[in-house]
Amino acid sequence: MFLIYYILLAFSLIGYGFAASRILNLKFENFGFYGLLGISFLTFFSYISSLFFVHDYFFNTTILYVGLALFILIIKFEKKLRKNFYELIIIFLFLIIFIYVKKNHDDFGYYHFPYTYLLTQIEHPLGLGQLNNGFRNHSSLFFLSSLFYLPGISINLLHLAPVYFLGFSNIILLNYIRDKNSFDNFKFANFFALLVFSFVNIFFYRLAEHGTDRSGMIIVFLLILLLTNIQHQRYEKMSYDKIYFSCILSTLLISLKTYYIIYIPLILYFLIDIFRFNILKILKTKTFLYCFLFFFTTILYNFINSGCLIYPAAFTCFDNIYWTINKDIIEKVNIWYELWAKSGASPNFVVDNRIDYIKNFNWLHNWIDNYFFNKVSDFLLGLFFLIIIFFIFFKKNKKEKNKTNYFKLKILLLIIFVYLIEWFLKHPALRYGGYHLIAILCFIPFCIWFDRLKINFIEFNKKTIVIILMVTLVFLTRNFIRINKETKMYGDNSFINYSYNYDDKFYNRYLYIIKENQSSYKKIKKLGFSFLITMK
Secondary structure, three states: OHHHHHHHHHHHHHHHHHHHHHHOOOOOOOHHHHHHHHHHHHHHHHHHHOOOOOOOHHHHHHHHHHHHHHHHHHHHHOHHHHOOHHHHHHHHHHOHHHHOOOEOOOOHHHHHHHHHHHHOOOOOEEOHHHOOHHHHOOOHHHHHHHOOOEOOOEHHHOOOHHHHHHHHHHHHHHHHHOOHHHHHHOHHHHHHHHHHHHHHHHHOOOHHHOOOOHHHHHHHHHHHHHHHHHHOOOHHHOOHHHHHHHHHHHHHHHHHOHHHHHHHHHHHHHHHHHOOOOOHHHHOOHHHHHHHHHHHHHHHHHHHHHOEOOOOOHHHEOOOOOOOOOHHHHHHHHHHHHHHHOOOEEOOEEOOOHHHHHOOOOOHHHHHHHHHHHHHHHHHHHHHHHHHHHHHHHOOOOEOOOOOOOHHHHHHHHHHHHHHHHHHHHOOOHHHOHHHHHHHHHHHHHHHHHHOEOOOHHHHHHHHHHHHHHHHHHHHHHHHHHHHHHHHHHOOOOOOOOOOEOOOHHHHHHHHHHHHOHHHHHOOHHHOOEEOOOOO
């Protein structure tokens, strides 16, 4: 049942993506685009519906079957897409090993699972952030996952959402790698796609480590790929559908974690350059309206949970709302996040003077000792090894004269470098942006070097097949080793008896508090909202 639902959900997401594309007048050439568009559409739908409906078995089963019906329509009427069906199946079959876990993300039991599970039991209440600091940082991933609560499998699909981000992104990346037209005009995109495909499948191979961060990082990689490719095409041949898709991806990115809002200037840089300051062209489209509504609901849920538009930015909070988090608490949360990122705190240790520790570079020495070695150093070593492998594969090819102007890519490098400095000064933990920012800074110069090489598409394709096979082997091997360790640790083989370990003390406690208040919020349920009255 677990594997059947896993595949059916992938089909359903594509079905909704296809429906959304018709509403927004967009058209794409592979299932990857439709899958991510479906994730965006269903997430937005979940935002709206959770205010009025419980995402229970009946509701979610209905959503699943409608999506499957839409997918069948694609297979029946879209002949070009029908050819990619086997690619879709193969990729998600390989990813089966990715979804078998015994131990989920460290924050899964604390607030990922409880938040998702609550949406399957009640309509979304106001003031949820009073129960748990994690609830103040809502993620659209929880709302999407709440639609995976299905009969016969219950809660055992609620961790599954990241696999669809990875699977559909892999389809897009593989199609860019094999795109001959792109190769003939701008080899940079093909090579960048190959590097990103290798990176995310080697470094992000564990589902338990994805949380709400790495799906966002994968989207950032895709945005860089899509927008740099569009930026360097001839404008008369530019694909506006992919530009609009990039806007939708950007909105989805922000909904995953609100701090991704810092990438808005980066997206605007691309859009202003692509449209030659005629950005009003986007503002008149259905896509802009959709993105605006999606962004609005993201901010709305920040407000619903914490009384702030962007938590934990205290200046965006409303003092006169009774469920607003106290500003002193918000200040302490900000200090705690920075303290944790700078190695001033761990599950078993907290420095004495927190404020002095995070000031200036007082934290640097401790961060180097406890985090750079071995977390960052191991990552840099792995990234260096990956680039060396690529260099060995392609170093025999000579450089050719290339009239391509790389000025815009150098501007992009500068922007990414500024983001990296901000990351290092404020929250220097790899999960908060280090992984993708460091990788992008390494990949762009290397891809510029590759773009200047004299190589034909057939030769590139042959080497690419070898690299993809190697990456796939590493991905499968590392996951087999992981599952074997988990089997020995927990004494239960996931393949035989699938279920993951979770601590129910959190969600049982929160559900109890909410149910104790049902008599209070039922009185005003006619408003369409559920209110938590007793919070503290």
